[in-house]
Amino acid sequence: MSEIKMNELNIKEDERLNMLNHSCAHLLAQAVKHLYPQAKFWVGPVITDGFYYDIDLGDTVITEADLPAIEKEMKKCSKDNKRIVREEISKQQALEMFHDDPYKIDLINNMDENEVVISCYRQGDFVDLCRGPHVENTKQMKYFKLLKVSGAYWKGDANNKMLQRVYGVCFESQEDLDAYLQYLEEAKERDHRKIGRDMDIFMVSDLVGKGLPLWLPNGYTVWRILNNYITEKEIAHGYLHVHTPDLGSVELYKTSGHWDHYKDDMFSPMYNISENDENTMTVRQVKDRIDRERSDDVYVLRPMNCPHHMVIFGRRSHSYRELPIRIAEIANDFRFEAQGAVKGIERARSFTQNDSHIFCTPEQIESEFKGVLDLIMETYDDFGFKDFKCRLSLRDPADTTKYFPDDEMWNNAEASLRSVLDDLKLDYFEAVGEAAFYGPKLDVLVKPAVGNEVALSTIQLDFLLPRRFELTYVNENGEKVTPVVIHRAILGSLDRFVAFLLEETKGDLPLWLAPQQFTVIPVNPNIHYEYARDLVDKMMKKGYRVKLDDRNEKLGYRIREAQVKKVTMQIVIGDHEVADNTVTIRRHGQKESLTLSQEEFFAAVDREITDKELAK
Ligand SMILES: [Zn+2]
Ligand SMILES: [Zn+2]
Numbered sequence: 001m002s003e004i005k006m007n008e009l010n011i012k013e014d015e016r017l018n019m020l021n022h023s024c025a026h027l028l029a030q031a032v033k034h035l036y037p038q039a040k041f042w043v044g045p046v047i048t049d050g051f052y053y054d055i056d057l058g059d060t061v062i063t064e065a066d067l068p069a070i071e072k073e074m075k076k077c078s079k080d081n082k083r084i085v086r087e088e089i090s091k092q093q094a095l096e097m098f099h100d101d102p103y104k105i106d107l108i109n110n111m112d113e114n115e116v117v118i119s120c121y122r123q124g125d126f127v128d129l130c131r132g133p134h135v136e137n138t139k140q141m142k143y144f145k146l147l148k149v150s151g152a153y154w155k156g157d158a159n160n161k162m163l164q165r166v167y168g169v170c171f172e173s174q175e176d177l178d179a180y181l182q183y184l185e186e187a188k189e190r191d192h193r194k195i196g197r198d199m200d201i202f203m204v205s206d207l208v209g210k211g212l213p214l215w216l217p218n219g220y221t222v223w224r225i226l227n228n229y230i231t232e233k234e235i236a237h238g239y240l241h242v243h244t245p246d247l248g249s250v251e252l253y254k255t256s257g258h259w260d261h262y263k264d265d266m267f268s269p270m271y272n273i274s275e276n277d278e279n280t281m282t283v284r285q286v287k288d289r290i291d292r293e294r295s296d297d298v299y300v301l302r303p304m305n306c307p308h309h310m311v312i313f314g315r316r317s318h319s320y321r322e323l324p325i326r327i328a329e330i331a332n333d334f335r336f337e338a339q340g341a342v343k344g345i346e347r348a349r350s351f352t353q354n355d356s357h358i359f360c361t362p363e364q365i366e367s368e369f370k371g372v373l374d375l376i377m378e379t380y381d382d383f384g385f386k387d388f389k390c391r392l393s394l395r396d397p398a399d400t401t402k403y404f405p406d407d408e409m410w411n412n413a414e415a416s417l418r419s420v421l422d423d424l425k426l427d428y429f430e431a432v433g434e435a436a437f438y439g440p441k442l443d444v445l446v447k448p449a450v451g452n453e454v455a456l457s458t459i460q461l462d463f464l465l466p467r468r469f470e471l472t473y474v475n476e477n478g479e480k481v482t483p484v485v486i487h488r489a490i491l492g493s494l495d496r497f498v499a500f501l502l503e504e505t506k507g508d509l510p511l512w513l514a515p516q517q518f519t520v521i522p523v524n525p526n527i528h529y530e531y532a533r534d535l536v537d538k539m540m541k542k543g544y545r546v547k548l549d550d551r552n553e554k555l556g557y558r559i560r561e562a563q564v565k566k567v568t569m570q571i572v573i574g575d576h577e578v579a580d581n582t583v584t585i586r587r588h589g590q591k592e593s594l595t596l597s598q599e600e601f602f603a604a605v606d607r608e609i610t611d612k613e614l615a616k
Helices: 014-035 064-079 092-096 100-111 176-190 192-198 217-236 252-257 258-265 283-292 307-313 364-385 407-423 493-506 527-542 556-562 575-580 599-612
Strands: 049-057 085-090 117-123 127-130 143-153 164-173 248-249 298-301 325-334 350-360 386-392 428-432 441-446 454-462 484-493 518-522 546-548 569-574 580-587 593-596
Touching: 014 049, 014 064, 014 117, 014 127, 014 143, 014 164, 014 258, 049 143, 064 143, 064 441, 085 092, 092 100, 100 127, 117 192, 143 192, 164 176, 164 556, 176 493, 217 350, 217 364, 217 484, 217 493, 217 546, 217 556, 252 258, 252 298, 252 307, 258 407, 283 298, 283 546, 298 546, 307 325, 307 484, 350 364, 350 493, 364 407, 364 441, 364 454, 364 484, 386 407, 428 569, 454 493, 484 493, 493 580, 527 546, 527 569, 527 599, 556 569, 569 575, 593 599
Parallel strands: 386 428, 518 546, 518 569
Antiparallel strands: 049 164, 085 117, 117 127, 143 164, 248 298, 325 350, 350 484, 386 441, 441 454, 454 484, 569 580, 580 593
């Protein structure tokens, strides 16, 4: 068995694997140079999951079909077992050596003034400019695989030439390489974009816009159940739900401070031009005007909801007796994510947050924090999440100038958070110096089946935002004082949460969440139709999500289709079922089927849905 935990693999951080993978990038370059003599090389760094090299092949474009030939040549170079030799030369020598390679010249010219000695690495007929370090000989790169090729602009600038980026990975044993490739397969199988396609969860369309997913009936069903689920839970925990607009004035975001710190991640502002407006402006001019003037007639799509909720709290005066006030919203938000960062519904430019802002007194921080954690744990219990830990981000006591200046508030708040975590016996670690300027924070990091930890839930204390909105309440002594705000998210973004669930369950959602719970399949639609139809009608009356598949297709074909769509239960109706008034069910992914009377069946399903039983 491989020693490496593929789930936690970070080649960049692992000294040995880092050196091996970087050396393998040179091996790749050497092989490419043999096969494509015109090739020029930009950089070949190590990344978390291997290495890549950016290559200029002139007019030649390579595809994944070309990778096996390159691998073969790499194997040859590896077998040659050339020593990898470091050579140190002066800047002048380097400029001469690489005089016909504009990329190397660029690198050399942009080197630090202090870097007087430039190093090169030579292996046989191939030499490359590099800081190193490297392994000793080419034979050490034996267990590698080229994974994919994509375009990459030189220096990441779309105005520059498009280079070809070849990705690969290298390990110390065949066993490790095999384990990794298997892990990649598994990740591909679990990719929510693939499952989302199979199950008709969502689609994306360039015509609608990049990063703007469309939720299809199946996906929206899951989304709506989650929405209702968390809303009901919050109501039981004393939250008050509101509904506020998807946009707000720039002035609102100037007040909150987001405009200064967050505007690069927002869609460009909108300025409403009236028919007889002579002063029409370009986006650039609008932006300039925003910097100079009050901007309550310029609008932005909101990236977060805190400002709207601050305004709601501030609409009238409050007494300390009313606190805490917990304002919640399932809110649409918009962020201008880079096109390359957009990923299905996991990371999109439009998404929905399960958001809330709690307004409380400093004395209530502890009990509110505990209340939110209770809500999180109840929720995780319903979804069966067990592998998670908490990160408590605190201020750095050695440098308090970086934080909102109120020592007493910080000390009390941090002590309260710690004591709640200790009381609840939660697995947590402290991240000193990681707190935001305006308050300490807790993230719940959930470990997924593949990939890195996900911060699903967060609780963020905020001493500053209520001040920026001049929010107050009247305390016991009749004085107007500032409340503390707690931002919190339980499911986080509903969209990302669905992506997470799909990847965790491979689409086998528990019955209460499954978009298609049942398919009823009459063996012979001519004979068994009526019984099946009657059963489906009864199920629909109970609110089950059921489809009747009475197409004149082979039984096996219809069953397979139900499996691909991840329908939780297939119900097959044949002669026996009709004669005995029974149903024969088979769960997705299971071999055995089970025959039940209709009464037994309905009772079992009702119980499974009400109890939110985990997938079987
Ligand atoms: Zn190197
Ligand atoms: Zn907030």
